[in-house]
Amino acid sequence: MSTPPIDQAHDAGHDEPVDENLPARDDLFANPGLEEHHWRPTDVDPKAEKRAERQVAALFALSALCTIGLLVAYVTIDSDDTVGDLGAQNLAFGLLLAGALLGIGIGIIQWARKLMADVEMVEYRHSAASSEEDRAATVQALADGLEESGIGRRPLVRNSLLGAVGLLGLPAIVFLRDLGPTNAQVVKNPPFIGSGLEHTVWKKGMRVVRDVVGTPIKASDLQIGDLVNAEPEALFNGGEDGEPLEGVALQVAKSKGAVVVVRMQPDEITPGKGRENWTVDGIICYSKICTHVGCPISLYERTTHHLLCPCHQSTFDLADSARVVFGPAARPLPQLALEVDSEGYLTAQADFDEPVGPSYWERG
Numbered sequence: 001m002s003t004p005p006i007d008q009a010h011d012a013g014h015d016e017p018v019d020e021n022l023p024a025r026d027d028l029f030a031n032p033g034l035e036e037h038h039w040r041p042t043d044v045d046p047k048a049e050k051r052a053e054r055q056v057a058a059l060f061a062l063s064a065l066c067t068i069g070l071l072v073a074y075v076t077i078d079s080d081d082t083v084g085d086l087g088a089q090n091l092a093f094g095l096l097l098a099g100a101l102l103g104i105g106i107g108i109i110q111w112a113r114k115l116m117a118d119v120e121m122v123e124y125r126h127s128a129a130s131s132e133e134d135r136a137a138t139v140q141a142l143a144d145g146l147e148e149s150g151i152g153r154r155p156l157v158r159n160s161l162l163g164a165v166g167l168l169g170l171p172a173i174v175f176l177r178d179l180g181p182t183n184a185q186v187v188k189n190p191p192f193i194g195s196g197l198e199h200t201v202w203k204k205g206m207r208v209v210r211d212v213v214g215t216p217i218k219a220s221d222l223q224i225g226d227l228v229n230a231e232p233e234a235l236f237n238g239g240e241d242g243e244p245l246e247g248v249a250l251q252v253a254k255s256k257g258a259v260v261v262v263r264m265q266p267d268e269i270t271p272g273k274g275r276e277n278w279t280v281d282g283i284i285c286y287s288k289i290c291t292h293v294g295c296p297i298s299l300y301e302r303t304t305h306h307l308l309c310p311c312h313q314s315t316f317d318l319a320d321s322a323r324v325v326f327g328p329a330a331r332p333l334p335q336l337a338l339e340v341d342s343e344g345y346l347t348a349q350a351d352f353d354e355p356v357g358p359s360y361w362e363r364g
């Protein structure tokens with residue numbers, strides 16, 4: 001009996017009989033071998049090599065310019081400027097940051113394609129565990145790779161890459177400024193009604209209207225147990241000057257002015273100190289923005305008057321000044337003082353008497 005080919009014996013396993021009639025694997029699959037190696041222009045032409053080196057450096061320089069442009073945009077473009085419906089500053093940040101990252105990314109790809117060593121090698125696959133020799137060989141291969149990348153021999157490429165990557169860290173430092181105190185000038189002269197962190201678009205006499213459709217709410221329309229998602233009328237009828245709100249002003253007004261209006265039995269309400277006349281026949285109104293990290297809330301349990309935030313389960317007691325009864329929120333929901341106008345529609349008595357939403361640095 002003849003000995004089976006080693007490949008067949010291995011594939012069949014120790015317990016399986018080997019079919020002696022099968023041809024050896026090498027007879028089934030011809031080894032295609034390696035294709036002829038073609039040298040790149042940069043391997044054989046010093047001029048092409050120099051040109052490629054300059055291209056790579058130019059990409060890294062472009063990245064550096066975009067990063068500097070990003071810093072300039074931060075200082076020179078007003079955060080309220082818009083391009084169409086987009087914030088001009090955010091648009092500039094996005095484009096310039098993309099340019100900075102792409103410059104470095106494409107530069108590195110070109111460097112690898114055109115300048116790094118172009119040798120073909122065969123890599124044998126073995127079981128997962130590597131021997132000491134293999135690990136030593138890997139470390140050596142890494143060292144060789146570094147050597148072959150030419151980073152030591154090409155100071156132009158190396159320095160332009162270091163410059164581009166180093167500059168990328170600067171925007172992170174500059175943007176940290178936005179976590180600092182609010183610009184005093186903006187607080188004193190807000191660019192539009194309701195801008196800044198302290199105020200919203202609500203003001204005395206502004207009607208409370210239904211979310212999305214914008215229809216005003218009559219006090220007599222609400223039943224005990226109702227909860228209505230609402231917005232300030234200015235979102236639909238325009239700001240102080242009657243001009244429609246749009247762009248950033250509209251988004252700010254919408255995000256900070258959102259409220260929930262609920263009706264309960266008047267004697268179920270425990271009014272906060274000084275808030276005895278902030279409700280209308282058991283109709284009470286609170287900011288819809290969670291004081292934890294700002295999720296919009298409207299999961300209402302009418303028998304307990306609890307409002308649950310879906311994000312981290314903070315729960316507020318709407319019958320008791322929106323006191324926090326559970327969860328991570330640290331403050332009650334701000335209450336909007338209500339009254340009715342001559343036609344019986346719900347209106348605000350004034351803006352909120354405290355900032356809405358999550359806490360921030362200077363909030364008292």
Ligand code: FES
Pocket residue numbers: 290291292293294295309310311312313314327328329
């Ligand atoms: S945002 Fe409401 S609980 Fe976290």
